[in-house]
Amino acid sequence: MSDQDVDRLLAGLVPPPPPSGTRELALAAARAAGIREVEAEDRWSRLWRSRPARLAWATTVAALLLAHAVLTVERAAQGGLSPSPAPVASRSGNDAELAAIAELPPLRLGLLPAIDPFGRPAAASSNPSTLSSRRPS
Amino acid sequence: MTARTNTPPRLQTLAATAVIVLLGGLLAVRLMARDRAPEAPRASVPAPGASTLADLEVPCWSCPDAVSWRIRFRTNLDLLAPLGNGSANAATFFVQFEKTVGRRAAEAAAFMARRTKPGGMGDFEIGKVVPPDDPLLLEAQPWVDQATMRFYPDLLPINGANTPVPNLLLMLNMARSWTARGVAEANPTAGLKDCRRAIRLGRLLRQEDAVLISDLVGLACIHIGTRGVYEIAQRTGDTRLALLASIVIGEVAPQRLYTSQRITSVSLAPFVAKEASGAYTLSLSDKRLDTMVEMATKCPDRRFKGEALLDLRVVETYGTPSQQERARTVIDQVIAGGDPVMATLARSCRATRPEESMLEQMVSQAR
Numbered sequence: 321m322s323d324q325d326v327d328r329l330l331a332g333l334v335p336p337p338p339p340s341g342t343r344e345l346a347l348a349a350a351r352a353a354g355i356r357e358v359e360a361e362d363r364w365s366r367l368w369r370s371r372p373a374r375l376a377w378a379t380t381v382a383a384l385l386l387a388h389a390v391l392t393v394e395r396a397a398q399g400g401l402s403p404s405p406a407p408v409a410s411r412s413g414n415d416a417e418l419a420a421i422a423e424l425p426p427l428r429l430g431l432l433p434a435i436d437p438f439g440r441p442a443a444a445s446s447n448p449s450t451l452s453s454r455r456p457s
Numbered sequence: 458m459t460a461r462t463n464t465p466p467r468l469q470t471l472a473a474t475a476v477i478v479l480l481g482g483l484l485a486v487r488l489m490a491r492d493r494a495p496e497a498p499r500a501s502v503p504a505p506g507a508s509t510l511a512d513l514e515v516p517c518w519s520c521p522d523a524v525s526w527r528i529r530f531r532t533n534l535d536l537l538a539p540l541g542n543g544s545a546n547a548a549t550f551f552v553q554f555e556k557t558v559g560r561r562a563a564e565a566a567a568f569m570a571r572r573t574k575p576g577g578m579g580d581f582e583i584g585k586v587v588p589p590d591d592p593l594l595l596e597a598q599p600w601v602d603q604a605t606m607r608f609y610p611d612l613l614p615i616n617g618a619n620t621p622v623p624n625l626l627l628m629l630n631m632a633r634s635w636t637a638r639g640v641a642e643a644n645p646t647a648g649l650k651d652c653r654r655a656i657r658l659g660r661l662l663r664q665e666d667a668v669l670i671s672d673l674v675g676l677a678c679i680h681i682g683t684r685g686v687y688e689i690a691q692r693t694g695d696t697r698l699a700l701l702a703s704i705v706i707g708e709v710a711p712q713r714l715y716t717s718q719r720i721t722s723v724s725l726a727p728f729v730a731k732e733a734s735g736a737y738t739l740s741l742s743d744k745r746l747d748t749m750v751e752m753a754t755k756c757p758d759r760r761f762k763g764e765a766l767l768d769l770r771v772v773e774t775y776g777t778p779s780q781q782e783r784a785r786t787v788i789d790q791v792i793a794g795g796d797p798v799m800a801t802l803a804r805s806c807r808a809t810r811p812e813e814s815m816l817e818q819m820v821s822q823a824r
Contacts, residue, residue: 364466364467364470365466367466367470368466368469368470369466377473377477380477381476381477381480384477384480384481384484385480387484388480388483388484388487391484391487391488391491394491415626417584417626417629418625418626418629418670418674421629421673421674421677422670422673422674424673424713424716424717424720425717426717426720426721426724426726426822427714427717427718427721
């Protein structure tokens with residue numbers, strides 16, 4: 321095959337040229353895309369820098385933190401205070417059922433063998449109660 | 458043209474939004490958790506310990522040695538009704554029914570209104586109980602399978618003589634209802650299970666040893682449940698179990714009497730008077746003060762330390778100057794001690810004056 325034959329064959333392989341005006345269309349599309357990206361970036365920047373948006377965010381966060389604090393304090397104060405004033409008897413209040421269990425008869429020590437509550441028993445005392453002189457024997 | 462991602466303003470805005478979403482989500486979870494009743498974790502109760510008749514001894518509560526004993530059952534209650542192994546604090550359930558501020562106080566009142574009078578157990582009147590399938594009774598059951606019950610100071614505050622107590626009447630009636638159900642049950646194994654439930658509630662109530670009335674109600678629950686065990690043991694001819702139950706029942710009255718004796722030994726009622734002017738006076742013997750100091754500092758049962766501290770508060774206000782000083786020293790000693798519950802109680806005693814109602818009650822007791 322001669323060089324002229326090779327050139328003639330290769331000439332058939334040259335790609336066809338693009339349609340007219342393609343270059344202008346491509347550049348225009350690229351320009352438009354670039355503008356949209358800049359606009360999108362501006363939206364985020366605008367939002368980030370917006371004072372009303374920042375104020376709304378801060379208020380929302382403060383309100384949520386306050387709600388959490390209230391829940392925490394409420395949980396800590398769950399038990400509250402009962403109005404019952406004194407040990408044993410008055411804790412049973414007006415409830416007869418509880419009073420039957422909680423109210424204990426006083427044991428007059430003078431009428432029992434003298435017992436030290438912490439382990440030193442003594443002989444029985446023949447004396448009457450040695451409590452306050454106000455109390456009749 | 459290259460794509461641009463994660464621009465700083467966008468990332469910051471999204472991060473700020475995430476903070477709000479996180480806080481709001483957490484708040485929603487906490488609100489839902491607050492309104493949801495606590496659930497008891499799964500737990501099991503071991504079988505009662507094995508014992509032979511030869512192992513069972515009858516504690517001598519009338520012997521001189523008994524004065525130094527802790528006011529607790531000498532018989533090993535694990536032979537009768539061992540505690541469960543649940544990991545939750547049973548108090549988280551029962552605190553909900555506290556009468557004044559409990560979230561479910563109304564349900565407790567409704568429970569009490571549902572009681573009807575059942576038959577007794579022999580000579581032992583069990584009183585009014587709820588029906589066997591009462592929903593609150595069933596709901597409470599897994600909670601008495603837990604190993605611990607602690608109210609103070611996390612669930613109920615310690616505030617001197619105004620320290621609130623849980624709804625003891627509710628718990629007492631639950632113990633009664635379980636026992637009545639157990640005794641009425643045809644299957645003795647199921648019946649014993651219910652009676653042991655009542656005993657476990659009593660053991661849990663006595664565990665904390667912080668407030669006297671809670672301990673007395675716990676003792677009553679153990680008494681009631683053990684009576685039920687005794688009834689069932691008699692019916693089935695289980696002599697060993699009947700003996701064990703009768704020994705435990707025999708320890709109830711001595712504990713109540715020794716409790717009474719200890720409280721009487723530090724009672725200020727005989728020494729408090731109200732003058733015509735309305736002022737209160739205290740004529741306290743030093744011997745009585747010695748007893749109070751010893752109980753506040755050395756008593757092996759914590760609940761009596763608390764009672765003595767409350768009385769020392771009165772001495773700190775109304776005693777002679779030397780008595781006031783001594784009371785103050787003891788209260789400060791307890792504050793500095795290693796028991797946080799007693800220290801908190803002692804601090805509240807230092808911070809408040811004795812209530813007039815408390816003094817009035819002492820005066821009326823002395824009459």
